[in-house]
Amino acid sequence: xxxxxxxxxxxxxxxxxxxxxxxxxxxxxxxxxxxxxxxxxxxxxxxxxxxxxxxxxxxxxxxxxxxxxxxxxxxxxxxxxxxxxxxxxxxxxxxxxxxxxxxxxxxxxxxxxxxxxxxxxxxxxxxxxxxxxxxxxxxxxxxxxxxxxxxxxxxxxxxxxxxxxxxxxxxxxxxxxxxxxxxxxxxxxxxxxxxxxxxxxxxxxxxxxxxxxxxxxxxxxxxxxxxxxxxxxxxxxxxxxxxxxxxxxx
Numbered sequence: 407x408x409x410x411x412x413x414x415x416x417x418x419x420x421x422x423x424x425x426x427x428x429x430x431x432x433x434x435x436x437x438x439x440x441x442x443x444x445x446x447x448x449x450x451x452x453x454x455x456x457x458x459x460x461x462x463x464x465x466x467x468x469x470x471x472x473x474x475x476x477x478x479x480x481x482x483x484x485x486x487x488x489x490x491x492x493x494x495x496x497x498x499x500x501x502x503x504x505x506x507x508x509x510x511x512x513x514x515x516x517x518x519x520x521x522x523x524x525x526x527x528x529x530x531x532x533x534x535x536x537x538x539x540x541x542x543x544x545x546x547x548x549x550x551x552x553x554x555x556x557x558x559x560x561x562x563x564x565x566x567x568x569x570x571x572x573x574x575x576x577x578x579x580x581x582x583x584x585x586x587x588x589x590x591x592x593x594x595x596x597x598x599x600x601x602x603x604x605x606x607x608x609x610x611x612x613x614x615x616x617x618x619x620x621x622x623x624x625x626x627x628x629x630x631x632x633x634x635x636x637x638x639x640x641x642x643x644x645x646x647x648x649x650x651x652x653x654x655x656x
Contacts, residue, residue, distance in 0.1 A: 407432035407576055407607045408453075408484075413462035415448055422448045424631045425462070435598060435608045437618040440628035440643075441651060447489070449628070450580050454486045455479055465573070466576070483575030486555070489584050491561045499564055502553050503536035506571025528605040537565045543571060550577035557592040566597065570606075571652065577601065579610040583617050586649075597622045619643065 408430040415423040423445045430436045438446050452458040453464050455476045464472045466484060475483075494502050540546045543563040548556065558566060562582060569577060582598070583591045595617050602608050612618050618625065619639045627635040627642060629651045635642060642648055 407467060408609070409463075409465040409497055410449070410453070411463040413449070413452060413464070414460045415445075415452060415457060416460045422631055423452070423459075426628065426631075426633050427462075427567035427610055428626045428636050430607060430609055430631060432607050433602065433605065434597050434623040435602050435610070435621055436548060437616070437620055437625045438609065438628065439613070439625060440634070441632070444628040445627055445631040447580060450486065450578055450611060454484065454578060470484070474527070478483070480572055480574075485572055485574040485576075485582060486578040487565050487568045487569050487582040493553040493556075493561060493564060493568075495552070496564050497553055498549065499534070499540065499553055499556070500536050500549040502564055503539050503595060504532050505572050506534045506568040507532045507535055513605050515639070534569075536571065542570070543567045544593070558585050559587070562586065562590075562594070563597070566601075570601070570625060574606055576607040576609065579608065581610075581611055582616045583612055 410423060411424055413423055413426045414421070426449065434553075438449065440446055448457060452459045455474050459472065463470055464474075469482070471479060471484070472483065476486075476568070482535070494505060497505070512631055530575050536548065539550065540549055545560055545563050545567070548560060553561070553564060562585075566582070583594055586594060591614060598608055598610070598621055610618075610622075622639055625637065625639055625642045626633060627645075627648050634651055635645045635648050637645070
């Protein structure tokens with residue numbers, strides 16, 4: 407589904423990523439883990455077109471997407487959520503999801519301005535689809551709530567619903583469990599599995615090791631900008647180099 411091939415990223419004299427390569431298989435949940443400063447978010451920023459790479463390639467389903475801007479990547483089915491939730495605070499929860507659906511709207515300016523029948527029909531479909539997505543993530547009762555009034559955990563679910571609105575084929579999540587309590591983290595894990603079961607491939611950067619080991623099919627470990635290990639959760643748990651990187655033991 408996704409191939410990272412020899413990606414290197416240098417900022418001035420600092421090498422943030424050094425010849426990192428791995429493969430994400432379709433229909434799986436892949437975790438990217440590592441100590442602070444390992445290069446995880448930098449890697450996500452390169453994959454999603456926010457940072458420029460110094461060397462290497464990013465390949466999505468056989469197509470070289472290296473350097474494509476985020477809006478082009480979204481149209482190709484690659485979306486991303488951020489560690490810091492970004493919502494339209496003055497819009498309702500439902501309207502936030504509808505914004506995502508409007509990226510695929512076929513109504514032009516004239517149809518919208520004149521409220522032509524086809525535009526009104528499309529708006530009804532978008533509203534219904536947004537409601538379904540809120541039900542999918544478990545917050546249908548908050549549809550009319552202003553987004554800025556949401557507690558943090560519910561805001562995270564809204565961000566995921568909005569990302570799903572563009573019908574992704576692969577979703578990258580940057581520390582989705584950050585700021586969540588244990589119950590919210592468990593619910594998030596169940597939701598990520600549901601997303602995977604709909605056919606969406608998931609890649610997540612995460613520090614909550616219990617969550618990662620519970621839901622991931624494969625794990626990639628970064629340390630100091632290099633790939634340290636790659637394998638199943640069990641293989642990663644038993645890898646002495648990974649243990650040393652996290653515990654500081656030689």
